[in-house]
Amino acid sequence: MNRDIKNIVSQMTLEEKAGMCSGLDVWHLKGVERLGIPSIMVANGSNGLHKQTASSESANMNSGIPSTCFPTAAGLASTWNRELIREVGTALGEVCQAENIAVLLGPGANIKRSPLGGRNFEYFSEDPYLSSEIAASHIQGVQSQGVGTSLKHFAVNNQEYHRMTYDAVIDERTLREIYLASFEGAVKKGQPWTLMTAYNKINGSYASQNDHLLGDVLRNEWGYEGLVVSDWGAVDQIVDSLAGGLELEMPGNGDISEKKIIHAVKNQKLSVEVLDIAVERMLQRVFMHLDNKKENATFDQDEHHQLARKVASESIVLLKNTDNVLPLEKSSKVAIIGALAQKPKFQGGGSAFVVPTRVDIPLDEINQLATSEDLITYAPGYTLDSEDVDNSLMEEAILAAQVADVTVIFAGLPDGFETELADRAHLLLPYNQQQLIEAIAAVQSKVVVVLMNGAALEMPWATSVSSIVEAYLGGQAVGGAIADVLFGEVNPSGKLAETFPMKLAHNPSFLNFPGEGNRVEYKEGIFVGYRYYDTKKIEPLFPFGHGLSYTTFEYSNLTMSRTELSDTDTVDVQVTISNTGSRAGKETVQLYVKDIESSVVRPDKELKDFAKVELKPGEHTTISFTLHKRAFAYYNVALKDWHVESGSFEIMIGGSSSTIALGATILVNSTVSLRQTYDRNSLLGELMTNPVAAPILQALTQNFQASMGIAEGDEKTAKMMQAALTGMPLRNLVTFSQGGFTDGMVEQLLIQLNEQN
Structure with a gap:
């Protein structure tokens, strides 16, 4: 109206x-x-x-x-x-x-x-x-x-x-x-x-x-x-x-x-x-x-619950799967350990809290999918209201694990660990859960850990277990979703949207979080998450974009519609993705861009597009991406705008930020000329890149070196002097040239250079 x-x-x-x-x-x-x-x-x-x-x-x-x-x-x-x-x-x-x-x-x-x-x-x-x-x-x-x-x-x-x-x-x-x-x-x-x-x-x-x-x-x-x-x-x-x-x-x-x-x-x-x-x-x-406003609007709770299960299944990230322990055989004898299997953590605390219409219990859903409930044993292993080890619960869990073919441990962060109004104190699981995982791993070679948490964790126990399933806070249908993934009813396709560091201290904000008093300085700058880890060559526990599958994928035929363009153009990038395994599955194709040589500090790579595809065994498809100016640009504070520097960029395609399968180089030409203003304190090294100033300064520096008594052929001293000169301001030529270069000559050179720009 x-x-x-x-x-x-x-x-x-x-x-x-x-x-x-x-x-x-x-x-x-x-x-x-x-x-x-x-x-x-x-x-x-x-x-x-x-x-x-x-x-x-x-x-x-x-x-x-x-x-x-x-x-x-x-x-x-x-x-x-x-x-x-x-x-x-x-x-x-x-x-x-x-x-x-x-x-x-x-x-x-x-x-x-x-x-x-x-x-x-x-x-x-x-x-x-x-x-x-x-x-x-x-x-x-x-x-x-x-x-x-x-x-x-x-x-x-x-x-x-x-x-x-x-x-x-x-x-x-x-x-x-x-x-x-x-x-x-x-x-x-x-x-x-x-x-x-x-x-x-x-x-x-x-x-x-x-x-x-x-x-x-x-x-x-x-x-x-x-x-x-x-x-x-x-x-x-x-x-x-x-x-x-x-x-x-x-x-x-x-x-x-x-x-x-x-x-x-x-x-x-x-x-x-x-x-x-x-x-x-x-x-x-x-x-x-x-x-x-729709009068008498209704919705179907059952349909929404099924959608919640579908989404939870697709959000699950298979972090590790040594020797293909997962998916489980429905006829296997499985020990389910952990109180969270009966009382799942499926949301965080605070204003986002939702009163669910129902809750799928992981243990119940696992029992429904197993060939027989007799194959499934359960032991709580720990309590959710304390971090202390309960020896009787621990012993019961160990006994159950010893007689099982596979042990699945449900671990995560109890209520109060992740909530509005309070930041976390550390990235570790509660102490009793950590001890439980290590104890079970000591008596059982096939251990699967299912995590129910809202953000990254440290996992000092990761090398001791076969498989790690990150279920996050998966909503009211998370129990069914976990069961679907464990037994292969759903092929996991989730990918991490955040980096899991080896240690909290590796995080780029570590020294500046949460700040001092009411002041928080973002000293890590643009180097957040994988931008930092990849650029610093710090290996994370699990990288950004990581997520395994029960099938395998192959990348091939990376092509671009052009190999050179201006920053006002677009380029189409295509890549073929094939399912080379024996199961249907979904893969997220990730496209990253790297500025190969830049005058400003930039990350090793940055995500610029992605696409998720579902493929049957043996099937392949071609994915197309279109990249615009922003895919190559950084924010130039002087221009107050996004700016692309002329130069070569690498297009990288892969399944995570650390598993780049294919790459190609493209030349991008800027349509914006940055005005460079020089003054008496401009460095000689900077001025030597200017075609007008270079020959003048080259002659002056040669004369300067000669006046310093540097003989021809003394390459070592000449190189040392050249390095010193590149970091010297223009005004110092007046000081050290003994009259060969005057203040007036400096001013004339600056006028000439700045008028040229």
Whole structure:
């Protein structure tokens, strides 16, 4: 329905306009009944709807209506499957329609800077391209049902420690290439109805009132036209936030903010025009909800549960599988060890908590798939409410393992280890679980460890076991999904969306996380995750993009539509992928780009595209990628734009960041000439690369060397002197040339060089 929103706003009083800029309560926006503006409801949930019950409309994180609990973001990203994530979003949109929810508060696109981040399970990846692609698909799915999303938490929100006050001190290039890039693609491709600001400051200014973030970047550069809402309690000063680009403060605080806004407008500290724009944007979203509302909307809980099982199965990452211990034979005698097999950990704590419609128990699902329940024995092995070793439980587990053909240990992080409001203290499993794994491995040669956790772990026991299955926090159907993978009903196809380091100390943010006091310096810069490990040649436990299969794949026939292009052109890259094994399976083909020689520091490689394909045994297909300027560019702070340096780039194709199967080189020519300005302190080595300055300086340096008494043929001393000269500023030629080069000559040379540019 077409509405004249500007006309509606013109009929509103100042009090009504000001009132709409903060919520009615925890979950509702204010309406204006006399103008036909209703109050609408928003709710948490990236992996399931967290809607408060009518009797408890507070911020209680552990209450709400039952809703299908899908895998958390860490698992969703591990599917590397855009289409499947879109299906999840569609299902979530259906639930929201049935529950009259206008906006679902998610997904979260923050970068996993450190594996200690308390909300890492809620975020997709350490890589901005993968994160933005998965987020965009999620948004598209939800919004296809006429329900809005709220992309969060914008931006540089990477820890829970002092999360409401810390200042993320970060350089512009790092901000653009890593932390904003994770949102940029999601904003442009997904067009989320709303965008939620983070709690923290960025370079001294709170995200909810950061005009560079919300004005320069989000509105002016990215062209975002949606509504900007604060995280709950993230606003420092409401008037500054409105001036900085925020439209809506949540939750409601009575009339406190309303009075501040009215006072600011009346005292000309906030323009009516800014206030009107904020209200217009809110009304656009309110009426979008009304116009897209489906009366008597319903959804099928059983279908959603089956989708949750499908997604959980595809999110599972087979990290290790020595001697093909997996998949299990259904006739094998299997010992199932671990309390998590009976009480699975399938989601994290905090505002993302979902009350599930049901929960598949791993032990029950395994019993259903085995030839006979008599083949399956179970021992809890440890308790979930303590890290202490229970000797009786340990002995029972060891006895069960000794008489089994294969032992499957369920391990993971109990409640409280991964949650909003607190970062992790370490990357280890609870002590009793570590001891259990080592003890079982000492008496059983075929040990499979199934992990239920939301982020990276250290695994000092990894070499002692045959197979490791990363199930992440796989949602309410994770039990069935694990059983499917263990017995080969599903061929695992998940790939890590984050690096698992050998040790926490190897992580690039280790010395600067979580900062000191309220100041967090991002000193590792652009070297986050695999960008750091690959560039520093530090072998991780499991690399970014890693994930095994029960079949094998072969890469061949890498071709490009051109071998030279300008930065305004595109290039098509094709590669053939073949299933060379005996089972049907899915493979994620990953494309990385490397700048072979750059004047600025760049990572060893960066993910620029990916595609997931399903192939039968013996089947092959050709995958096509199209690369644009951004695939080769870095963010040039001086230009305030993305820039490609002329030169050669390597296109790399493989199954992970560390298993590159094919490569090809392409020459990219920049259409942008960087203006180089020289001054008295420009280094001679830098000037010697200039064709005008080079012959002049060459003669001068030769004369300088001669005046220093360096004889011809004394190559060792000459080389040493040449090295010293390259690091010398131009002005020093006046000092050391004994009159051969004057200040006037310096000025004339600089004029000539700078006019040339």
